[in-house]
Amino acid sequence: MICEPKAPCCSSRWLIVLLVLAGMLILVLCALSGPSGFGLPAIGTPVGRAILSLRLHRIVTGLVVGAALSCAGVVFQALLRNPLAEPYILGVSSGAGLGAAAAILTGFGGAVTALLLPTTAFAGAMLALLIVLAVAGGTRASVYSLILSGVIVSAIASSILMFLVATAPREGLHSVIWWMLGNLQPMSQGQMIITAAVVAGGVVAAWFIAPQLDALTLGREVAHHVGVRTELVTAIGLLLGSLLAAAAVSLAGLIGFVGLIVPHVMRSLLGPNHRRLIPATALAGGVFLAACDALARSLLAPREIPVGVLTALCGGPFFLAILKLRGRKGWIE
Amino acid sequence: MSIPALQFSKVTGGYRHVPVFEDLAFSIDPGTLCGVIGPNGCGKTTLIRAATGLLPRLSGSVSLFGKDVVNLKAAERAQRVGVVPQELSTPMAFTVEALVAMGRTHALGRRHTLSADDRRIIEQAMVYTDVMEMRRRPFPELSGGEKQRTVIAMVLAQQPRMILMDEATSHLDINHALEVMQIVERLNREAGVTILTVSHDLNIAAEFCERLLLLDHGRLVADGAPADVLTEERLREVYHCDVRVQSNPVNGSVMVTPSPRLAPGRSGEGIHVHCIAGGGSGEEILRRLHLCDYTVTCGVLNEGDSDSLTATALGIEGTFEQPFSAIGAQTFVEAEAQARQADAVVICPTPFGPGNAVNLDLAARALEQNIPVFLAAGVGDRDYTPDRRATKTAAQLVDQGAREWQSVTDLFTLLGELIPPQDPSTENDADHAS
Numbered sequence: 001m002i003c004e005p006k007a008p009c010c011s012s013r014w015l016i017v018l019l020v021l022a023g024m025l026i027l028v029l030c031a032l033s034g035p036s037g038f039g040l041p042a043i044g045t046p047v048g049r050a051i052l053s054l055r056l057h058r059i060v061t062g063l064v065v066g067a068a069l070s071c072a073g074v075v076f077q078a079l080l081r082n083p084l085a086e087p088y089i090l091g092v093s094s095g096a097g098l099g100a101a102a103a104i105l106t107g108f109g110g111a112v113t114a115l116l117l118p119t120t121a122f123a124g125a126m127l128a129l130l131i132v133l134a135v136a137g138g139t140r141a142s143v144y145s146l147i148l149s150g151v152i153v154s155a156i157a158s159s160i161l162m163f164l165v166a167t168a169p170r171e172g173l174h175s176v177i178w179w180m181l182g183n184l185q186p187m188s189q190g191q192m193i194i195t196a197a198v199v200a201g202g203v204v205a206a207w208f209i210a211p212q213l214d215a216l217t218l219g220r221e222v223a224h225h226v227g228v229r230t231e232l233v234t235a236i237g238l239l240l241g242s243l244l245a246a247a248a249v250s251l252a253g254l255i256g257f258v259g260l261i262v263p264h265v266m267r268s269l270l271g272p273n274h275r276r277l278i279p280a281t282a283l284a285g286g287v288f289l290a291a292c293d294a295l296a297r298s299l300l301a302p303r304e305i306p307v308g309v310l311t312a313l314c315g316g317p318f319f320l321a322i323l324k325l326r327g328r329k330g331w332i333e
Numbered sequence: 334m335s336i337p338a339l340q341f342s343k344v345t346g347g348y349r350h351v352p353v354f355e356d357l358a359f360s361i362d363p364g365t366l367c368g369v370i371g372p373n374g375c376g377k378t379t380l381i382r383a384a385t386g387l388l389p390r391l392s393g394s395v396s397l398f399g400k401d402v403v404n405l406k407a408a409e410r411a412q413r414v415g416v417v418p419q420e421l422s423t424p425m426a427f428t429v430e431a432l433v434a435m436g437r438t439h440a441l442g443r444r445h446t447l448s449a450d451d452r453r454i455i456e457q458a459m460v461y462t463d464v465m466e467m468r469r470r471p472f473p474e475l476s477g478g479e480k481q482r483t484v485i486a487m488v489l490a491q492q493p494r495m496i497l498m499d500e501a502t503s504h505l506d507i508n509h510a511l512e513v514m515q516i517v518e519r520l521n522r523e524a525g526v527t528i529l530t531v532s533h534d535l536n537i538a539a540e541f542c543e544r545l546l547l548l549d550h551g552r553l554v555a556d557g558a559p560a561d562v563l564t565e566e567r568l569r570e571v572y573h574c575d576v577r578v579q580s581n582p583v584n585g586s587v588m589v590t591p592s593p594r595l596a597p598g599r600s601g602e603g604i605h606v607h608c609i610a611g612g613g614s615g616e617e618i619l620r621r622l623h624l625c626d627y628t629v630t631c632g633v634l635n636e637g638d639s640d641s642l643t644a645t646a647l648g649i650e651g652t653f654e655q656p657f658s659a660i661g662a663q664t665f666v667e668a669e670a671q672a673r674q675a676d677a678v679v680i681c682p683t684p685f686g687p688g689n690a691v692n693l694d695l696a697a698r699a700l701e702q703n704i705p706v707f708l709a710a711g712v713g714d715r716d717y718t719p720d721r722r723a724t725k726t727a728a729q730l731v732d733q734g735a736r737e738w739q740s741v742t743d744l745f746t747l748l749g750e751l752i753p754p755q756d757p758s759t760e761n762d763a764d765h766a767s
Contacts, residue, residue: 063664084404208443210445211435211438214435218432219421219423222421224387226438226491227438228438228439271428271431272431330425330426332424332425
């Protein structure tokens, strides 16, 4: 039996209001929780102010990184028409990992590393992307050759990384592994601002190609026929997605799962229309990561769990339930 | 005369180094409903890709309403030509309405909002193809016919002046195929949209199109009204199968049916054919003889020659000489014995040199025994003997009653004469065997 669903705009408008409210509530809860216990820190004292500022800082980092990763995931899933596409699919993660490890293992002392690490991670990510595009044969390449060369370049970069890790001195080793697990430890103010600007710009730019992304899910030929400049849009999309992922990685290390699953969940809730999906996913990804980070900070306080561990552990079951319920409104194949 | 909607001027194009067409030239007038037909691999779909600027490295030019397709901006091109593909799929659950709205992609402004005009166009398109009631349903869940109607609505929303249909009805049952064609025909009649439909279905093409273009191996073989293009003889040549062309008793259009009437005549069961080949000239003939159940022998061939490999692969008996050596007296006698038992001797378009020219003498011996000989015409062009001995022998063969053939189809028509007329009751068996 086919029942006529309600007009999608009305039901989803309510859903958006609901999601925004839930997001704000979650962010407030995040600000209230931390290793020093649940509740508003005493703002009157300098210590309290420092704690609150630290928490807000981490929330903003979570928002920026989560938004970047999940927005990149949306773009890649549309361009590659593949449900397993995620921000790291074109080798960005392993390139960044290699760059970061190189910085950590060769960096002289903490001060240099703090500046060097994000830069080399970003450079490594971009280099990996360029190699992948060159191997696949440019943006005209088929989806399969793009994914395949992404996997190959990732594998090569990973083995070099493994080699570096295996031969690394003990103190460097810990930093590398900690970085690979991903965390939202405070970075310098300047770096935060730069990354936030890059991510905001990337999300807005991705929104500008939203109708073209819609059309590209029908295949490149059909998109061409309805008047999309497919090569240009594909190139822009792949670069944007990788740029967003690289920005996120350089700030917070390798955080998985967010970029893969948040797009799917939001698509199943709001439908596949990218004009709506891109901003919604960016917000949801940011809130989700901020919430995970709050948990990571407070669960085993004073010890901190790497946030990359918690994203899948907590998010997995929750998102699985949503997909089970509403999956057929998002990805059908 | 107005500017043609679509014009191919001496277009050569294809993939990598294999040209699909060479020097293809034709033009379609605006407001017409034309069909492109032809066997698999004749370049029909490539033609559509070329018309929308998707085919790389083209020599010659393709123009849409007077402007070269290469110079058109994406949005301009989308306003001139829309394509209904064979099948459209998206992994994502877009609603019918959202999918139809994608037809307006080229008209969207910077803010991605649909204007009131756009909405009206989208609604009209959905009404036109009768998908209005299902506009909130996810596209991937529709049936084939509903999907195709949605896709046509999408192309209509694009408001192109010309619509190309790329096998758009081949996945549909007859009812839905007709429905789709009726929509398109009405669009052509009422809105004056130029339609070019590429189709496998000769009958649908004949019924709806005012003009048909018949393609074969990237060449335009025929161009004109359906009744002039669809003739039994031409279709047999292009499709390599026997068909019957009649006038449809209901609406008077041309009707093509694969003809089982001639099929029994294609089975060569019990007929022994000896093949003289070499250098790959017999590969296709051996294969088709084998397929049609003839008893086949061949020779003399050199071992390792591509024809002898084909023969071995098909389990065909033959007389073989050592690799790269001239045919010896001993093997000649063996082959002669084989040829004498045959009901016919076929000489393939083989190049003849001093080493294998004696094979023609083999045919001469067979002819003396009143065994019919079928000779590929044009031996003179393939004669590499110093004294042009092969050409002379071939001429003698023709004098003595050997019959010449041009194409493999000709050859099989000639061989068909050897097949005894069959009892109608055994028709099905023979049909099956062929």
